[in-house]
Amino acid sequence: MTRVFVSRDMASVALGADALARALSDMGCEVVRTGSRGLFSVEPLVEVESEDGRIGYGPVQPEDVAAVLDGTHPNRLGRVEALPFFAGQQRFTFARCGIVDPLSMADYAAHDGWKGLEAARAQSPQQVVDAVKASGLRGRGGAGFPTGIKWQTVLDAPGSPKYIVCNADEGDSGTFADRMLMEGDPFCLIEGMAIAAHAVGATHGYIYIRSEYPFAIDTMREAIGLSAERIVPFTLEVRVGAGAYVCGEETALLDSIEGKRGQVRAKPPLPALQGLFGKPTVINNVLSLAAVPFILAEGADAYAAVGFGRSRGTMPVQLAGNVKHGGLYEIGFGITLGALVNDIGGGAASGRPVRAVQVGGPLGAYFPPSMFHLPFDYEAFAQAGGLIGHAGITVFDDSVDMAQMARFAMEFCAVESCGKCTPCRIGSTRGVEIMDRIVAARHVTPVGMEQAGSGYLGEALYSRAPSRIDISIEGQTALLRDLCDTMKHGSLCALGGFTPYPVLSALDHFPEDFGAPAPVRQAAEQDA
Template structure:
């Protein structure tokens, strides 16, 4: 009997994986549903077991079953591991995704699962924290804060009741790594949380998942139920968000778990000192916690040996937008942005030139191809006025209007603001209005009629320059006056669009001379 492997990942299912699996089952094949390998251009992907190898075919559909089983389908890819997109990856965190049935506990054990937890439980809590420090692991949710320092603070909090919270409220555009991990290898995340609990002395944990991820919610609930006996005395439960982007901010997330409206808390006190229900709390992103089992099972030195500068280990980079090879690519820090976009991603799906990439979700900076030599690490991006964030890269070709993209950033902030602080709540609304005036003034469009001061090109340009100066001042206020990163990071896409693409805002140097 032929065994085939087909992803049950939400993206794969959206592309027809369920119908493909049914078609193989109908002809008597044994079908194993896995997570996605991470290259969506070849989904739906089927891997056929041939001896000791798994031969891939994709993208394919139910009508291709006979040709696949005969081995002569034109979309035969050969061993999937050997494809260039996968062969050059360094899969520390996503090693099992696409390989096993995500809820098969025996398969998880056979592939090295729980070895990290076993090693941790044989160590004193302080030794575990020291190992995380030595690994150089930093928060993968965006801030890049050293994970070991956060754990040390909670460990030092004494004998109080403590919690471990996983932030799985993955709301950034162009990001899907958290979802893929939870759907493809949920036990890895659970193991990481159990290690954290042992390290800091916590007895209970929460996985906070956005409501838009029903597959991930189902996978995590099933995995928690199946592994409960192995985790004892540590217990876990899933909490589902209600759609608020701001609940991706750690303190708003804690409020949501407590049953309150998700609003940002002023800091200090930090959650590590006074977090969930007022108790010391470790709160980490999915990718941070999922990296922990590798560190404990393979050693901190093995993890720290990969990366660049203070950015150690690997980062699951997510390639999205107008790109040929969209998907997840896990690699050590230090690869250049251009290599990720042009070589790994294959350039734009449209075939047109890349004009801009946004790194770090809707609050990330827009970077032009002239900056493609930038190394992908925290310090290099910070020095360039950019953010790695959750490592989502969204690609745009030369048809994009960057003034409209800047406007979208302000509008997004206005819609998603929790409303607690004035710079974010009011500043974003004023930002939309200001950019609208810049667009109208710079392009001399229909909306200029509403601006009586713009009677000719010279007056119009003067007003545009004044509005741009006002917008920059507003961004400065939002960046330094907002309570959290929603308002504080919104200036990144706005200012980067202004700085790198001034012509889209009606900059005088980029406009043709106009008659008086």
């Protein structure tokens, strides 16, 4: 009987993987459902077991299965891991994704599963924490805070019980790594959380998954049941989010788990000291916890040997938007932004020039091609006025209107704000109004600008501009910058605090979309 492998990943199923699996089964094949390899342009992907390894075909439709099985299908890819998209990757966290049956304990063990937990339990909690510190692992969801320091704080904190919380509320646009990991290798996350529990003395953990991920929710619940005896005395459960973006912020997430409305808590106290139910709590995101089994199994030095500067190990980068080869690419820190977008992503899917990329989700900064030399590194991006965040890269071609993208950032913040602090709640609403005035003013002639008193922007727009403020483009952009400064330094959490990143980067790098002269650097880009 021919053995074939087809992804059960949510994205693959959306592209027809279930129908393909049924067609292969009807042809008498043994069908193994795996996670996705991470290159969605070849999904639905079939891999056929052979003497030469697993031979891939993709994309494939159900009516193509006969041609796949006799080897004549034109979309024959050969060994998938040899494709250029995969050959250059350094897969530490996603090594098993697309390879194993996600819910097979035997498969997981056969591919080095549980080795990290075994190594951790042979050491003292302090030794495990020291190993995570030595690895250089930093939080893979936000500002990159050192994971080992967070664990040390919880280990040293008085109080009992202690908790491990996994933030799987993956709400950033263009990100899907958490979902892929939970659907394709759930035991890896469970093992990472069990190691964290041993390291800090926790007995129970929660995985907070956004409600929009039904496949991940079902897979994690089943995997927890299958592995319950393996991780004793640690116990785990899934909590489903209620659809609020702000619950991706760690303290709002804790409130949601406690059954409250998700609102940001003031700090201090830190969650490491008074977190879930007022007890010491480790809260990390999926990619941080899923990196831990490799560190304990292979050693901190093996992980720290990869990377760039203070950014050690690998980062699962997610390429999305207007990009030819969208998918997940795991690589050590230090690769340039341009290499990710152009060499690996293949540039814009539309065939037009890439004009901008946004890194770090809807609150990340926009970068023009003139900055594609930046190394993918926490410090380099911070110095350039951006952030890596969850490492989602969204690509835009030259048809994008960056002023409208800046407006979207303000509108997104206004819609998703929990409302607890004034800079975020009111500032984002005022930001939308300012952007509307700027966008409208781009189409007004200089003569019309002199007639502001007669309502040159139109009665409806003019009525929203207080008479005491300067409603020229220059006046409004100055007001926008002042508002961003207030939001950045006055907001209670990163939702309001990070909204200025996309707004100011769009204003700085693409001033022509705001009615100002185009920067000289564009000519240099065209020559390049």
